Amino acid sequence: MGTYLAIRARGISKYFGDVVALDGIDLDVAQGQIHGLVGPNGAGKTTLLGLLLGLSVADGGSLEILGTPVGRALAAPDGVAGFVDGPGLYPSLTASQNLAALAALRGIDKRTAGIGDVLDQVGLTDVADDRVRGFSLGMRQRLGLAAALLTKPRLLVLDEPANGLDPAGKKHVHRVLTRLAADGTSVVLSSHRMDDVEALCSEVTIVATGRVVFSGPLGKLAAENSELDYRLLTSDPRAARATAVETAGLRLVDAVEAGTRQDEDLLVVRAKVPALDDLVSRLVHAGIAVRELAPVVSPLEAAFLALTEQQQEADR
Numbered sequence: 001m002g003t004y005l006a007i008r009a010r011g012i013s014k015y016f017g018d019v020v021a022l023d024g025i026d027l028d029v030a031q032g033q034i035h036g037l038v039g040p041n042g043a044g045k046t047t048l049l050g051l052l053l054g055l056s057v058a059d060g061g062s063l064e065i066l067g068t069p070v071g072r073a074l075a076a077p078d079g080v081a082g083f084v085d086g087p088g089l090y091p092s093l094t095a096s097q098n099l100a101a102l103a104a105l106r107g108i109d110k111r112t113a114g115i116g117d118v119l120d121q122v123g124l125t126d127v128a129d130d131r132v133r134g135f136s137l138g139m140r141q142r143l144g145l146a147a148a149l150l151t152k153p154r155l156l157v158l159d160e161p162a163n164g165l166d167p168a169g170k171k172h173v174h175r176v177l178t179r180l181a182a183d184g185t186s187v188v189l190s191s192h193r194m195d196d197v198e199a200l201c202s203e204v205t206i207v208a209t210g211r212v213v214f215s216g217p218l219g220k221l222a223a224e225n226s227e228l229d230y231r232l233l234t235s236d237p238r239a240a241r242a243t244a245v246e247t248a249g250l251r252l253v254d255a256v257e258a259g260t261r262q263d264e265d266l267l268v269v270r271a272k273v274p275a276l277d278d279l280v281s282r283l284v285h286a287g288i289a290v291r292e293l294a295p296v297v298s299p300l301e302a303a304f305l306a307l308t309e310q311q312q313e314a315d316r
């Protein structure tokens with residue numbers, strides 16, 4: 001089976017009165033890809049995800065989902081499931097009853113719907129018979145994901161699925177999504193957490209004020225050509241500082257200026273990748289062990305900030 005495009009959007013626009021929420025969006029999402037949608041508040045992410053779910057209709061452009069052009073009807077395209085603005089759940093029903101109600105709405109027999117299976121997938125088996133009213137935000141998010149999985153979608157559309165999840169819940173959800181993608185399901189998700197996007201997504205689309213400012217593989221955003229601040233923890237901070245001062249193309253930065261915790265053993269260096277490589281080999285050569293070397297702000301977050309700032313400048 002060859003890969004196909006789960007989403008092919010061209011020139012999508014959407015207006016709310018005078019507000020231009022989407023302004024000519026192009027988006028390609030391949031089968032089995034987890035695609036991240038990121039952007040500042042009000043960029044248009046939820047609006048775009050709503051269009052993919054058939055909750056609203058674009059004012060311009062063309063949209064194909066799973067190979068079928070989307071018409072003007074307000075209905076989820078076949079094979080698509082997910083949620084925006086949090087999952088819609090009945091608080092007075094239990095987790096199982098919520099899923100059974102949803103199965104009934106979709107004409108699926110609840111005995112064969114696989115309710116136990118999807119609850120197990122999202123780690124909610126133990127609370128299957130608890131009322132949703134008492135659920136935390138993270139539990140609701142996981143139940144929303146279970147509800148989406150019930151239809152065995154080929155495209156999953158999720159608006160901030162990691163919202164409210166504790167680290168264990170997040171790990172669980174990440175595992176579910178990566179397994180689905182490995183089996184050929186495409187996933188589009190929005191997130192304000194760049195670390196989540198980096199952990200999960202092979203491609204990312206950055207949106208600002210309704211326009212795409214970057215779309216493509218995360219690797220293309222790698223900060224090879226731009227300077228980043230790195231936290232450096234070594235076995236000998238004094239000697240490491242002296243080595244850093246001697247390394248060309250690199251400078252020491254105050255931790256507070258870099259926006260990271262101050263610690264006397266910690267150095268923050270600002271450099272491009274080649275200068276950083278040079279520093280590491282000098283440290284190793286001098287017998288100084290490198291215990292931690294990580295960007296203060298991830299390459300995606302740095303690119304995100306730079307690109308969205310450029311867009312905002314251009315809009316002024």
Ligand SMILES: Nc1ncnc2c1ncn2[C@@H]1O[C@H](COP(=O)(O)OP(=O)(O)OP(=O)(O)O)[C@@H](O)[C@H]1O
Nearest residue numbers: 016019020021039040041042043044045046047048
């Ligand atoms: N139903 C609506 N009526 C009027 N304006 C709307 C409506 N929905 C969205 N907008 C406007 O469209 C723009 C895009 O909003 P949208 O919710 O899609 O952004 P977002 O990227 O999801 O933001 P956030 O990160 O804050 O969730 C904003 O200016 C918003 O105020």
